[in-house]
Amino acid sequence: MNNEPAQQNNAILFFGSLGRWFLRAIESMGDATVLSVTSLAHLFAKPWQGKHIVIQLYALGVGSFVIIAITGAFTGMVLALQGYYTLAKFGSESLLGSGVALAIIRELGPVLGAFMMVGRAGSSITAEIGIMRVTEQLDALQMMAVNPKARIILPRIIAMIISLPLLVSMFDIIGLGAGYIVGVELLGVNGGAFIGEMIAKITPMDLYAGWVKALGFGILIGVICTYMGYRATPTTEGVAKATTQAVVAGSVGVLILDYILTSFFL
Amino acid sequence: MIRTEKLSRHFDDVVALDSTDIHIKEHQTTVVMGGSGSGKTTLLRLLAGLECPTSGHIWYGKDDLNGISQKNLYKLRSRMGMVFQYSALLNSLSVYDNVAFPLVEHTQLDESVIHTMVTMKLEQVGLRGFEKFMPSQLSGGMAKRVAFARALAMDPEIVFFDEPTSGLDPISAGVIASLIGDLTQRTKMTSIVVTHDVHAGLAIADHVILLWQGKVIAEGTSDVIRHSDDARVQQFIEGRPDGPIPFSRSETSYIEDLLHKPGTVRMS
Amino acid sequence: MQSYRKTEITVGIFVFLGIMAMAWMAIKLGQIGGLGSSGYNVSATFDDAGGLRAGADVMLAGVSIGRVASVQLKDQDEALLQLEIQQGVELTTDAIAAVRTKGIIGERYVRISQGADDKIIANHGEIEETESAINIEDLISKYIFSSSE
Numbered sequence: 001m002n003n004e005p006a007q008q009n010n011a012i013l014f015f016g017s018l019g020r021w022f023l024r025a026i027e028s029m030g031d032a033t034v035l036s037v038t039s040l041a042h043l044f045a046k047p048w049q050g051k052h053i054v055i056q057l058y059a060l061g062v063g064s065f066v067i068i069a070i071t072g073a074f075t076g077m078v079l080a081l082q083g084y085y086t087l088a089k090f091g092s093e094s095l096l097g098s099g100v101a102l103a104i105i106r107e108l109g110p111v112l113g114a115f116m117m118v119g120r121a122g123s124s125i126t127a128e129i130g131i132m133r134v135t136e137q138l139d140a141l142q143m144m145a146v147n148p149k150a151r152i153i154l155p156r157i158i159a160m161i162i163s164l165p166l167l168v169s170m171f172d173i174i175g176l177g178a179g180y181i182v183g184v185e186l187l188g189v190n191g192g193a194f195i196g197e198m199i200a201k202i203t204p205m206d207l208y209a210g211w212v213k214a215l216g217f218g219i220l221i222g223v224i225c226t227y228m229g230y231r232a233t234p235t236t237e238g239v240a241k242a243t244t245q246a247v248v249a250g251s252v253g254v255l256i257l258d259y260i261l262t263s264f265f266l
Numbered sequence: 267m268i269r270t271e272k273l274s275r276h277f278d279d280v281v282a283l284d285s286t287d288i289h290i291k292e293h294q295t296t297v298v299m300g301g302s303g304s305g306k307t308t309l310l311r312l313l314a315g316l317e318c319p320t321s322g323h324i325w326y327g328k329d330d331l332n333g334i335s336q337k338n339l340y341k342l343r344s345r346m347g348m349v350f351q352y353s354a355l356l357n358s359l360s361v362y363d364n365v366a367f368p369l370v371e372h373t374q375l376d377e378s379v380i381h382t383m384v385t386m387k388l389e390q391v392g393l394r395g396f397e398k399f400m401p402s403q404l405s406g407g408m409a410k411r412v413a414f415a416r417a418l419a420m421d422p423e424i425v426f427f428d429e430p431t432s433g434l435d436p437i438s439a440g441v442i443a444s445l446i447g448d449l450t451q452r453t454k455m456t457s458i459v460v461t462h463d464v465h466a467g468l469a470i471a472d473h474v475i476l477l478w479q480g481k482v483i484a485e486g487t488s489d490v491i492r493h494s495d496d497a498r499v500q501q502f503i504e505g506r507p508d509g510p511i512p513f514s515r516s517e518t519s520y521i522e523d524l525l526h527k528p529g530t531v532r533m534s
Numbered sequence: 535m536q537s538y539r540k541t542e543i544t545v546g547i548f549v550f551l552g553i554m555a556m557a558w559m560a561i562k563l564g565q566i567g568g569l570g571s572s573g574y575n576v577s578a579t580f581d582d583a584g585g586l587r588a589g590a591d592v593m594l595a596g597v598s599i600g601r602v603a604s605v606q607l608k609d610q611d612e613a614l615l616q617l618e619i620q621q622g623v624e625l626t627t628d629a630i631a632a633v634r635t636k637g638i639i640g641e642r643y644v645r646i647s648q649g650a651d652d653k654i655i656a657n658h659g660e661i662e663e664t665e666s667a668i669n670i671e672d673l674i675s676k677y678i679f680s681s682s683e
Contacts, residue, residue: 047371051538054538054541054542057545057548057549058541058544058545058548061545061548061549062545065548101563105559105563132357135352135353135354135357136350136351136354137355137356137357139311139316139348139350140348140350140354140355142315142316142343143314143316143343143346143347143348143426144368144371144372144416145343145344145368145371145372146371147336147340162549163548163552165552165556166548166549166552166553166555166556167552169552169556169559170551170555172555173555173559196598198563199562199563200589200591200598201589202564203588203589204564206564207559207560207563207564211556
């Protein structure tokens, strides 16, 4: 009959749910931080979890190498192709090397590498821990006087922090190599100019920026994905939802953190 | 040995356990029975320290589980074993590694000694020869027996069983039940079994605690329970569909709920 | 245990390759430490640096011989450039440094032309003769004014 109160009602509902969502987001951020900090506190406590860190490095780091290599290669190739046709219009093909290198080292290596790790390793972390929650394996560890934070969460976060910068560096080099092959071998840019420009334009700051980003993304993904799994609702649906949320939150988080870090390094 | 004092646990508005005082004696099999949602699993998790009570205390001898440090809790747990409802074997480890897990974690024993102990434990549950199997290759009953062997690995003083016979065929259930009875007697451990399986529960119990809606409604030996004149106890034991324990758990009026369609807003 | 040993070795190779990748980037591209810093510094003052930035090339006879280390304002009036020149390249004291442009839209670089002097500029020396950037707008306006007069 009268729309006025109904609309007001909708606005209240909207802001109400927005507020609730925001508060819950803040709450989970705090919760995730507490969980990861208390887990990481076990790093130097007995018993030493080195063996489990190595196992996770294998599962998360070595296991992701192939997909990182493929992503890196195609990123470099596409950049060289795109860059070539853009630069050729201005007769500046010689800048191709520096363009490809800057894009990969500063932005695409860390960001695309992090995306791949969220999708491949992060989602598996969340699903694995979530299933351990559903099947009471986490409780079983507790009952055997093994702290699941030290045994399950800590090695995964540490492995993520170690492997992401390493994988991103491999991504960078494979990407540059693929860019060189497309640019120089296929499109006929002068090889000397490609490498010369690349070396001339990359400053140590660019490398630091790339590595700091990779490190930051590693921490972020490790914290988010372990938290989502550990706090998953202990049902099949809960784990499915937690895995989706981990991938979404991880990817969005990487982009937001990327902006913040980039603004620091410019 | 274990004593609870006005122990309560609430989940938001739901009262799972309401001010219960129970006493669990040493070297006995105590069976906690009750229908679904009677608070028996909650009681078990509270006793094991996996959850914190809303109010009340749990005493292990002179130790209060409230505010116990993690170190002391873990020390206490090294004397406990637990068999979970769905076994909770570690998926990534073989049967052998699952049973060896507590030994590898908490002892400095030589690998050959651990091997002997694991073989002994698996023999006790009748699964010697299955060392190389992964948990996913086991049937429910076998997984439960492996979980049993794992719980026994450290020769615990107290073993908790969460629904040890649920989801098993009668023979497997019988095997598990007799294993619990046998081992409790032979190894002088204290078993606390949570179950809704009246037959198996009464068969192995030295002491039975019957829970209903978070409260203890009957306590005593199997015979005391069998011959109880409480109508609720009789209904539960015989599994009659009607009696003082209602099937419907709704508190609101049926007619009200039918008339109150979603989406309609009352104008009053 | 056998399989754990294998895992350990694979992880070892993985970490080694990763660190090699980082080291290669650091030394080859970033020229961090060792190989990169084997140069000497020369300063030059320009009236107009034409938007030149740190990292730009320094060329002699069309060959890159170093890069611009920093661009600063000097005396609120002029631009002070620090140039990093590769070891082994000798610049005469009367060499001329000029800010030039590569291609039409290309970037700025510093072009150095050798003089005839025998003396060589030492580390932390100064190139005294400089030519400012050629400003296309200035050129155009100059052309318009001169033709209209």
